[in-house]
Amino acid sequence: MTEQYQVTIQGQLGPREGVLTLSYQESYITGSLDLVGYVNTIQGVQAADGTLHLFHPIQTAVSTIPCETVLNLQAGILRGTSTSKSARMRWEGTLVH
Numbered sequence: 001m002t003e004q005y006q007v008t009i010q011g012q013l014g015p016r017e018g019v020l021t022l023s024y025q026e027s028y029i030t031g032s033l034d035l036v037g038y039v040n041t042i043q044g045v046q047a048a049d050g051t052l053h054l055f056h057p058i059q060t061a062v063s064t065i066p067c068e069t070v071l072n073l074q075a076g077i078l079r080g081t082s083t084s085k086s087a088r089m090r091w092e093g094t095l096v097h
Helices: none
Strands: 002-011 014-025 028-035 038-046 052-059 064-074 077-083 088-095
Touching (some): 064 088
Antiparallel strands (some): 064 077
């Protein structure tokens, strides 16, 4: 099963719009985050309670930031937080298809 979300990530430089694509194989997740012109590879797992634990970089024009993201999905709405060494970023998104 593959899902695509339109997401907004609230970072230190303000909101950034992107597309999160997730493919599920049992509890294992792969996918991508298309954000500010860069496509970032995602890997992770879905916990028994449905929470997504994702590991990925966020690439920008000046650096690549390794992140751990925890997301909650409910009725097509995605919310959560990315954590890196230097920042925390809040996520919101909606299921596109």
